[in-house]
Amino acid sequence: MSGERREEKQPTAPYSSPQGSFTEHQEEAEDEHVWTEHAQSPVFTWKCSRSEMETALGDQQQQQQQQQQEEEEDVGAEGAMLWSLQEALERQTLQIGASACGATAVVDVLKALDIHVAPEDVERCVRTRQRRNEAPLPDYLLSRSQAGATHAQLISGAEAASEGRVVGRFFHMFPARRVALLRWLCRWLRRGAVPVATMNMQRAVPEGEEVPDAWHHQLVFGVALDANAVFMTNPLDVERQSDMLERLCSDSVLLVRRKDVLQRLSPGCSLSELSQDPDPRWTSLDVLGQVKRMVEEQEQVSPSHIVIPAAYKSGITLFALRHSPTGQELLDSPELPLL
Incomplete structure (x- = not known):
């Protein structure tokens, strides 16, 4: 939809738009605009005052806010669970291989949707x-x-x-989104969707603990609104919403430990490849410079990590049966709005 200032008076026919009904104006006014909607073939033109348009858009925004409020009220104060804690303990799949937390989560997603596939087939x-x-x-x-x-x-x-029986939809959480995370998860869980969180575990590290060396995928099998808690598998865990949100809202970067860098340096090792990768983030993060500074300062106090690009994006993937109402709703849902 586009708008432009109109210099001459031209009659326009009444037209009913998604924002309301706009009728013909007989006189040009300072705040009048022409709005043109391009349909598949004809072009419809109608004329309305700025105040009418602002009122219509305001009504639409109010309806959206009311709908969101009604959905949140429907959630209630308890939460939602795919499995009880005992069921999760019995049904969860322990990590099936090195770096295979994603495949492990998919095994449990299929299990929650009553589709049983051997872990090795899922991994493949x-x-x-x-x-x-x-x-x-x-x-x-x-x-x-x-x-x-x-x-x-x-x-x-x-x-x-x-x-082909299962469909998935990813919802970005970075940059920060305008969403009540636990209530949003609760609504989807009650619809039969199965969430998997993709998180940067190098954020929200408890004081005194070592910084983890990887991102992590975890199936979410429940939320407790009154306890402000999220229940996940691999490992069986309960997280506070604040910690989960921080890990979910992360740029695509990874910290690599100093010892993992220095022990792989050899006399004939060419570092120039670090600035020749087609991904421009290797250059913008100055990975080559970070490594050189770490090498030069290895006898002194040097940084504990370097920062490199990561292939992962933080957010929530929701899975559902493809031909279910929830599956279709997932595919039709808009991206979560930015803050």
Whole structure:
């Protein structure tokens, strides 16, 4: 929809738009605009005052806010659970391989949707990438940036492993979104969707604990609104909403420990490859410069980590049966609005 200032009076026919009914104006006014909507073939033009348009848009926004409020009220104060704690303890899948938290989550997604597939078949569909621990530093760092699986691999893996019966939809959480996370999760859980959180575990690290060296995918099997808590598997865990939100709202970067960098340096190791990667983030993060400074300062106090690009995006992937009402609703849902 576009708008432009009109210089000459021209009669326009009444037209009913999604925002309301706009009728012909006989006289030009200072705050009048022409609005044109391009349909498939004809072009419809109508004329309305700025105040009418602002009122119509305000009504639409109020309706959206009212709908969101009604949905939140429907959730209630308790929450929602796919499994009880005892059921989760019995049904959860422990990590099926190195860097395979994504494939492990997909195994449990299918299980929650009553589709049982062998873990090795799921792993083959997800195509987990491994770290190349014995490679020279540049190749090792590249493998670290891609190790595991992205949300896209989880979605395609679940679809392939279920022979098309399961559909997934990823919702970005970075940059920050305007969403009441627990209530949003609760509404989808009650509709039968199965959430998987993709989180940067290097954020919200408890005081005194070592910084983890990876991102993580975890199935969400429940939320408790009154306790402000989220229940997840692999490992069976209960997290506060504040910690989960911080891990969910992260740029796509990874911290690599100082010792993992220095022990892979060799006399013939060429670091120039770090600035030649086609992904411009390797240059914008100055990974080459970070490594050089760490090498120069290794006898002194040097940074504990370097920062490299990561293939993962933080957010929530919701899974559902493809031909269910929830599956169709997932595909039709808009992206969560930015703050």
